[in-house]
Amino acid sequence: MKSFGPTAVLRDVTLEVAPGEFVALVGPSGCGKTTLMRIVAGIETPDAGQVRIGERDVTRAHPGARDVAMVFQSYALYPHLTVAQNIAVPLLMRRLSLAQRLPLLGGLMPGSRAARRIMAEDVARIAAPLGLSHLLDRRPGQLSGGQRQRVALARAVVRKPSVFLLDEPLSNLDAALRVATRREIVEIHRRTGAATLYVTHDQTEALTMADRVAVMQGGQLLQLGTPAEVYENPADLRVATFIGSPKMNVLAAELGEDGQVRLQGIGTGLHSATRGPVSLGVRPEHWHLGGPWQARVVEVEYLGEAALLHARLGDETVVVRAAPSFTAPAGSLVPLGFQGGLIFAADGRRLALHEVAHAQG
Amino acid sequence: MRKGESLAGWLLTLPAAIAFLLLLLLPTLAAVTLAFTDYELGEWPPHWIGLENFSEMWTDRGFRTSFRNTVIYVAIVAPVSVLGGLGLALLIESASRGRAFFRAVFFLPVVSLTVAMAAAWQYLLHPTIGPVNAVLRSLGIAGPAWLSSSDTVLLSLAFIGVWEAVGFNMVLFMAGLTAIPKELREAAAVDGAQTAWDRFRLVTWPLLGPTTLFVVTISLIRSVRVFDTVAVLTRGGPNKASEVLLYTMYTEGFTFLRLGYSAAITLVFLVIVLGLMLLQTRVLDRRVHYG
């Protein structure tokens, strides 16, 4: 369980992670997610606030004393050590005393021989499921990117930390490897049972891997919830547009005196309390063909499992997810309707919808 | 296009090639050849005497002293200035303030006129009017005649040599230190390397490997070339106690005009330098570069 507070880059962030939970920190570049992770790791100190791991306040503690393990974006493997030695470093630091670690003399110290044997066994045990057993004597410079990443994972996992931190571990891998490694990481998380904080700018990764997703932007934590929650119930316009691909369509709409939202003058059947201009958010898959709004086709993209219709609705462009067989010539008119729209106030806040006895069309 | 490129290539290299031939290649070959002759300035033609110069060197006590002094000098100056440079670089890199200031201070000897600073040291180390002995006197110790006593002269020159070289090595080490990726240090911290010694052993020292090798080689070569301080301060004295290889080569060649013998000494010098550089390549190929 961890919680933190603010710094200059971050503003008033409070985050709690339950034991064994997988939380993805997601947001665009510069949103502060990496800074947050580094504060948890202890590589950076917050100007104010606390970091607590378990029951301990570790805000001023050295990274090595926090029982966290981290996989860096560049893997940060020791180039002069073999794979086996790399994986063993955290064990070396923790299990051997300073005297036992001395070059040459250290081997003569009592107990160091036995300790090193146990460490070698631990390393072998960790390396096997990650497919590294045949690479133990190689140096990082002789490995591929994917192999290096697994060594970094092994090094993090080997001492069974209580907190597991991953900083964009998949961003340096090619697309095919990324999908495979995603599953591996989730597997590792399940096996270690450690609380995991996973930083990524790819919202797909966040949605598929995490128990809960923390969406950040501009140093603020916008929403913390399960993948379903942030997808279906975004608290903020920024969350709604960041999560989901293709992006949610955001259209200018009017909340009239009767409390109904009107898009281009046509009633949408959505009611809310506020008045005035609002934003209407409709995800591409929530549009359907046939409905009160007329859109002019710009182009149709064929995806294989679906087709994406780009059309002009008034001054704005909407993206509609249609059946793969859908075609329409550019410039033609298409009638559109939707269900499941969301209303956002001018400041980005999500507005609650009211139930009305009859829906107006 | 190819023709023009070739022609341009030749034209552009031509001036340098001519200069190389006339000013480097031919003189070097001449020097190597002269080493086996008895050439003296004014006596033409010289005669081929084979290895006689070298056997003279071997038996001449003056030369052996010179050689031994040079070895002692290098044995003091190289390690001390390398370790000193490393220590200073580590101290400055981890200091929170004044990095540029300290770097400038320690680098000052490198850009100062060696001859002038040698004279300044002579004043400092003067047995009667120098501040160093004045301080010692106030502490009740009789300071030796640093530069005029055969017991201490080589040590004093070595000390000045370290003073001159440390800043240069420091700058080279600092460049090597900044090349170490920050994330590696962070990974080491997370892995549990809490003390400075742990971080040094795990990250700093291994990744400084190539730099260290380079600095060691450079220091060895630069200290073998010692000349200025000897020429200004001691002229090899007292009684050849501070005679060094290059100074012997100079006096034999230009005071005694025995250019053949002097060339032989130069050849010895060249062999030493080549040997050091060969050593560097050997170690380089084997251990120091990773993947």
Added chain:
Amino acid sequence: MGSAIRLGVLGALGLFVLLPYIWMLSASLKPTDEIFRASLTLIPETFAVAENFGRVFARVPVLDYLVNGVIVCAGILFFQLLFAVPAGYALAKLRFAGREFVFGAVMLGLLVPPHVPALPLYAGLSALGGLNSFGALIVPSTISVFAIFLFRQFFKSLPDELIHAARIDGMSELSIVWRVILPNAWPAATAFAIFSVVAHWNDLFWPLIVVTGHERATPALGVLYFRTEEAGDDFGALMAACTIMTAPLILAFLVAQRRFVEGIATTGLKG
């Protein structure tokens, strides 16, 4: 807390390194009798600035030395760049027969210390009657294999596309050198310039060999002359002479500090 100790240690060592400069300056300001009293006071009781510095200017042509130094260093640098920049570029980017051979020769040349060709060069210059001249001081150092090596490495890192685009635009090979390569060589040139100037301003060995008398003496040689002529008595003037001769480079260094250090570091690490 640790950082205070660190700063303290650095400060102490720094002071130690600066001792010669401090005392040199101090002695240059003191009259002779005060120097001989060997007191540990840095600030002179009576200032003898005019006397000490005056004696230096009276006894040796100081300005001549400094001017000679500038001429020699500038001359050497000019020719070094003149030879090395085109050659470095050719070795890096152009294809021509014998290129590898030339580069091999350059690498071998790096192994040979400058003292080795010195003797025959001296003999040759002596035979030609060219000793004791600017030519003798400048010419032998104009070939710097180190410079060729440095510029080759530097030009290798320039993108090929730059040259291809120039060729497509119709530029001849030589105008590519003049218009594209030279302007882009600036960073390496300044780094090397610093290295070269420091090395040659400091050089005692070669001027000692080829120069006799004061007319063509460089600053390093000038200090040596002054020192041998005074033979230990007039320390005030000697220290004043040292201050004068070493001041130009130190001042230049203090002004362009970062350039200096970067220059030496980059040339050192690439070499």
